[in-house]
Amino acid sequence: MATRQRRLSESPIVPVTDERRELRDAVAQLVGRYGRTYFQDVVKRGEQPDALWADLGAAGFLGAHVSEPYGGGGGFADTAVVIEECAAQGCPIQYLVISPTICSTILDHHASDAIKEEWLHGMADGSKRMCFGITEPDAGTNTHDLSTTATPHPDGGWRINGGKYWTTGATVADALIVVARDADIGPSGKPTLSLFIVEKDAPGLTIQPLDSALTTAEKSFTVFYDDVPVKPGNLIGEQGKGLQQLFAGLNPERIAAASLANGMALFALEKASQYAKDRTVWTQPIGAHQGVAHPLAKAYIDVQLARLMTMRAAELFDAGSPAAGEAANMAKLAAADACLQALDQAMQTHGGNGLSLEVGIADLYFLARMLKVAPVSREMVLNHIAQHSLGLPKSY
Amino acid sequence: MTKIVVLVKEVPDAAVQKQVDSSTGRLDRSGEKTLNPFDTHAIEAALQLKESGALDVDEVVAVTVGPSSAVKALHKAVSLGADRSIHLTDDALVGSDVVGTGYALAELIKRESPDLVLAGQQSDDGQSYAVGAAVAEYLGWPGLTQVIKLDVDGQTLTCERQAEYGYDTVKVTLPAVISVGDAINEPRYPSLKAIMGAKKKPLESLSLGDAEIDASKVGEAGRKAVWTGSQEPPAKAAGELIEDEDTAETVEKIVAWLDDRKLI
The missing domain is CATH 1.20.140.10 (Butyryl-CoA Dehydrogenase, subunit A, domain 3)
Structure with missing residues (x-):
């Protein structure tokens, strides 16, 4: 009889449904075909695990938690299983925490139908990626002190000025979600934040590598915003409701x-x-x-x-x-x-x-x-x- | 239009230690269970025939005989791509041997009248390698085992069989029962959508009466194989260790050892 060793991740102590068990097995089978050596090799060459990412996307594992019309239909617990099992197979993909997790979830919950239609399908099937810019040199944990500012432009839309650092995966993203302070104080009399989508080739965007000791596929970057234009449709949700x-x-x-x-x-x-x-x-x-x-x-x-x-x-x-x-x-x-x-x-x-x-x-x-x-x-x-x-x- | 039936089975997970229950003579099948991994090759073969267009397949039906828990194996089979599934379950089936199981499966297959029946090479628990052949016998169809390559030309399949001495190439005309070897393909993993949708695909649950299967030919009543006892496999004799102190001497010892056994 065939025998195999039970993977530690299969422990029945951690709550499982039939579907989540199948999902974990499927992820283990998919990622197991790549394995730790593949991942190390990608990192060493300074590349992205694109083949693995594409397979995860094709199987629907990059958007398990997004709404069903955009390729999901499960919950975040399913995505948590995907991320954990990838790492348990020796492929800790940091980008899973960024594009599908932060960016897709924010878009799914708050963005306009047009933005969702444009981005969420691709982010769930792996053909599109977004990264997330929040941390600033002078505002780390205290998000209220962000100085990157979005100023309304007379022709419509906004212009963003400022700088972010530790923006992970900026060079391989198709767009960035940027957290910016609104130039105008809103009706509350307090400064407010808004979320914007900035396309990767937007003019005025400068991306510089930030050297770190991390041995990950995704590098981190300092990103400068110099009058970067944002079109009116690329505001996520409501202005001033960013936080x-x-x-x-x-x-x-x-x-x-x-x-x-x-x-x-x-x-x-x-x-x-x-x-x-x-x-x-x-x-x-x-x-x-x-x-x-x-x-x-x-x-x-x-x-x-x-x-x-x-x-x-x-x-x-x-x-x-x-x-x-x-x-x-x-x-x-x-x-x-x-x-x-x-x-x-x-x-x-x-x-x-x-x-x-x-x-x-x-x-x-x-x-x-x-x-x-x-x-x-x-x-x-x-x-x-x-x-x-x-x-x-x-x-x- | 072609219909393919794939025979599947629920077996103890390969990570579970398996034992024979000496009071019944049957395998203790308690603990975590899963779809027989060998069956995933048969499902994959069916899907490849369908997707490549080699056969004009309009339906792949997964069929199992087993206890109520076996629905999980069927869910897995449809999550891998089968279109629907059939579950024969009845207390009178408990203790069926290969011949009884083959008979019951053949009766289920007759209800579906498929053009092709695919099975895995063996179950991971009973391991008779013979259920596919028993099914073919009851159906009166050609039956092939250990097929690792399938080429389709109209209603004719050219099959490569893995044999002890090499490969047989055999042509059969449909309908036929084919057990595929695990070298035939690399089974796919189910997608998220397929996993989430598995419980929504049609699953027909039948008793022996529903399927008009003769209860005297299955289970304890119909079984011809009798379990008489079991014993531990004999312990292997300890090997002989030759310490390498002087290489020339070591080589001489190895040569002498092989010579003694007429191996050189």
């Missing part, structure tokens, strides 16, 4: 980031447990020693806890529950911490081999480390939980 609209994308972003972390952690733990079973020093496999086994077991427990909260956050988001934000924040924090612990212990288990690219764990480290500060820092999550879950005084 509220952002939340459609930010909770999924946290859930997606947590899924990416959880998947990487599963990949590392799978590798490490196999190695601990196979590697024999003196007379026993090293996994027989509690010094090796217990830290791996503890890391696995923390990953499973993070996965439970992540799936719960996705289900709450899909149900439209106001508790989704709290759960998504907790999931992101728990997943990033659990992933770093799992990677560290997986490397330790491998001894010197833990640093080899053939094992393929060490080069996940900086992406995992990034997830401790992005998309929201550990400290901001703790502030949020302290204030909103525990009722402690506001700290900022």
Whole structure:
């Protein structure tokens, strides 16, 4: 009889429906045909995993959560499974957190039918990509201080001026969603934000690479906006409602980031447990020693806890529950911490081999480390939980 | 217009440790179950015939005999591309042997009168490799096993069979029952739409009475194979380790060892 080892990601502890189990198997089968080596090779050559992306799109896995007319029909919990299983197969695609997660969700929830018609089909089938520009040198976590400004133009539309950094994947996107401050103070008397679509070849757009230690396919960029024109139809939703609209994308972003972390952690733990079973020093496999086994077991427990909260956050988001934000924040924090612990212990288990690219764990480290500060820092999550879950005084 | 029936089965997941229940002599099929992986090659073969236009296929129907849980295997079969499915389920079927299963499947197939029946090479649990042949016998149709290449010319199929000694090329005229080897293709994965829509495709559930199948020929009542006992496979004798201290001497030892067994 054929036997196969159960993948760690298949654990029945994490809630599954028949469809989600099939989805996970299908993603594992699709991504498994590429595998870690393919992904490392793409990253090394400074390219994008285009073939894998196209296959994911063709199978409908890039838009599982968008509305059915645009190629979806599932929930964000389905997309979370896709992201996690890709990473668990050794292909942590950061772009999954950006184009399908942040951008598609914001468009699906708030954009005009014309924008949805133009963009969402392609973003779901993988033929189009968007990236997201929010972070600025002088306004990180505090979105209220953004200085990139959208000024209405006498001929219609807007002109955008300012600069963003850490815009990931800017050079391979077909367009950017930009968060900008409205030049005119609205009826509330307070500054407001709006969301715009800026086409990649818009005049006045300058994109410069931002070198980082990340070993990811998607590079990050500083993007300068010098009187960049935005046509009237490219305002997303309502002018001045940018901040509220952002939340459609930010909770999924946290859930997606947590899924990416959880998947990487599963990949590392799978590798490490196999190695601990196979590697024999003196007379026993090293996994027989509690010094090796217990830290791996503890890391696995923390990953499973993070996965439970992540799936719960996705289900709450899909149900439209106001508790989704709290759960998504907790999931992101728990997943990033659990992933770093799992990677560290997986490397330790491998001894010197833990640093080899053939094992393929060490080069996940900086992406995992990034997830401790992005998309929201550990400290901001703790502030949020302290204030909103525990009722402690506001700290900022 | 051509109709293809694909025979499928629900089996224990390959990650589940399998055991024979000594009180019944049957395989313990508790635990996680899945569509028999070998059947996905038969589904893929049917879809390739349909999509390539090699046959003018208007319908691919997945058929199974099994307990109520087997609907999941049918959902998987339609998510991979079958158009609808048929589930024969009845308490009287419990304990059917290969011949009984072959008879029941043949009766279901007669109701559909397809032009071609495709099956996987084996089930991942029972592993008789023989259900396809039993079905062909009951239908009185040509039956081929281990087919790894199918070429269509009108109503004639030119099939390449994988055999111990090489390949047979066999021509058959439809209707026929063909068990495909797992080397025939690489099965696809279902798309999101197919996964979400699987439960919406028509699934016909039949009892023995509904399908007018003779209950005395299936299950415990009809079985001809009797289980008498089981034993652990004999343990392999420990191999001989030759430490390489002096290479010339090691080579001599290996040559002597092979010579003793008349291998050189």
